[in-house]
Amino acid sequence: MKLQVAMDLLTTEAALELAGQVAEYVDIIELGTPLIKAAGLSAVTAIKKAHPDKIVFADMKTMDAGELEADIAFKAGADLVTILGTADDSTIAGGVKAAKAHNKGIVVDLIGVADKVTRAKEVRALGAKFVEMHAGLDEQAKPGYDLNGLLRAGEEARVPFSVAGGVNLTTIEAVQRAGADVAVAGGAIYGAADPALAAKQLRAAIS
Numbered sequence: 188m189k190l191q192v193a194m195d196l197l198t199t200e201a202a203l204e205l206a207g208q209v210a211e212y213v214d215i216i217e218l219g220t221p222l223i224k225a226a227g228l229s230a231v232t233a234i235k236k237a238h239p240d241k242i243v244f245a246d247m248k249t250m251d252a253g254e255l256e257a258d259i260a261f262k263a264g265a266d267l268v269t270i271l272g273t274a275d276d277s278t279i280a281g282g283v284k285a286a287k288a289h290n291k292g293i294v295v296d297l298i299g300v301a302d303k304v305t306r307a308k309e310v311r312a313l314g315a316k317f318v319e320m321h322a323g324l325d326e327q328a329k330p331g332y333d334l335n336g337l338l339r340a341g342e343e344a345r346v347p348f349s350v351a352g353g354v355n356l357t358t359i360e361a362v363q364r365a366g367a368d369v370a371v372a373g374g375a376i377y378g379a380a381d382p383a384l385a386a387k388q389l390r391a392a393i394s
């Protein structure tokens with residue numbers, strides 16, 4: 188299982204610093220949506236330049252104009268770009284077209300999708316490289332949130348998937364047992380007192 192760090196920070200400088208601390212322990216470096224909105228796609232270019240050997244993930248969360256938005260992110264240096272599962276099929280197909288033109292991949296983020304299993308199968312058929320079983324930061328803050336619903340959906344969908352939504356040292360083994368291809372950790376790394384140690388421990392907990 189791959190490990191992805193989600194950098195929900197607000198400046199390119201902070202992202203470069205964090206990526207420098209954790210890159211040796213992660214496979215995929217994600218520029219979070221707030222970072223891309225605050226700093227622009229030049230942040231993607233800066234991270235790819237600093238870490239050419241890593242998979243760079245631009246969390247665009249595109250809802251419309253799939254081909255155009257994916258194209259500009261791939262041109263900026265992204266290897267993987269997200270489109271929302273709630274978007275129209277044509278938006279996802281447009282993103283996949285751009286991905287094929289760049290020999291890169293679209294990840295469909297199932298945040299806010301009620302029936303994640305059905306939508307996962309649909310978007311995989313449209314050409315998504317994998318789906319993200321995702322509960323966002325706001326959903327995680329609701330009382331009673333736990334990760335198990337995402338893990339069950341991933342097991343049931345039988346398509347390649349990542350899991351994001353409060354993945355940490357306590358839960359990452361269950362993410363792996365559920366068969367996830369990628370575990371995404373944001374706050375568990377960037378919010379830790381020692382992000383490098385946190386990433387190292389997450390890496391050591393999986394195979």
Ligand SMILES: O=C(CO)[C@H](O)[C@H](O)COP(=O)(O)O
Pocket residue numbers: 193194195219220246322323324327351352353354371372373374375
């Ligand atoms: O995409 C996101 C929010 O929309 C986050 O990057 C994702 O949820 C991972 O962060 P965390 O591990 O802190 O939940």
